[in-house]
Amino acid sequence: MSQSKNIKYYMNINYPIQLSQEDDGTYFIEYPDLEGCFSCGETIEEAIKMGEDARRAWIKSALKDGQFVPEPRKASDCPDNYKLHMPRTLYKQLALQAKQEGCSMNQYCLYLLAQGCTQR
Numbered sequence: 001m002s003q004s005k006n007i008k009y010y011m012n013i014n015y016p017i018q019l020s021q022e023d024d025g026t027y028f029i030e031y032p033d034l035e036g037c038f039s040c041g042e043t044i045e046e047a048i049k050m051g052e053d054a055r056r057a058w059i060k061s062a063l064k065d066g067q068f069v070p071e072p073r074k075a076s077d078c079p080d081n082y083k084l085h086m087p088r089t090l091y092k093q094l095a096l097q098a099k100q101e102g103c104s105m106n107q108y109c110l111y112l113l114a115q116g117c118t119q120r
Contacts, residue, residue: 005069006063007056007059007060007063010059010063010069011055011056011059013071013072014072015031015033015034015055015072016031016032016033016072017029017030017031017048017051018030018031018032019044019047019048022040025042026040026041026042026047027040027041027042027043027044027046027047028040028047029041029047029048029050029051029054030051031051031054031055031058033070033071033072033073034055034058034059034069034070036058037054037055037058038051038054039051039053039054084109094108094109094112
């Protein structure tokens with residue numbers, strides 16, 4: 001970490017957020033690139049405001065303690081393909097379900113993964 005990178009530098013970076021609504025109606029916000037940085041609020045707007053406060057406190061604490069403050073990962077940092085190994089029985093089951101849905105197994109698996117990600 002360069003000494004010139006201070007709280008103002010990091011607060012001007014757009015870190016991606018994950019926002020979800022809890023069962024009780026409140027909103028939970030977290031910053032995936034800042035491990036353990038999260039907050040919540042009664043409304044989306046409040047959750048975002050509280051999230052910004054949490055991000056500022058997280059970064060301040062890390063800088064004070066001499067810890068590394070990561071910058072957001074870019075989409076280009078992630079591979080665009082991934083090879084998945086699975087048991088033959090699971091493969092057969094997924095292939096059959098994809099056929100029943102009228103799509104490729106790849107499309108069906110992406111659909112299932114996306115469903116799982118949105119239910120977190």
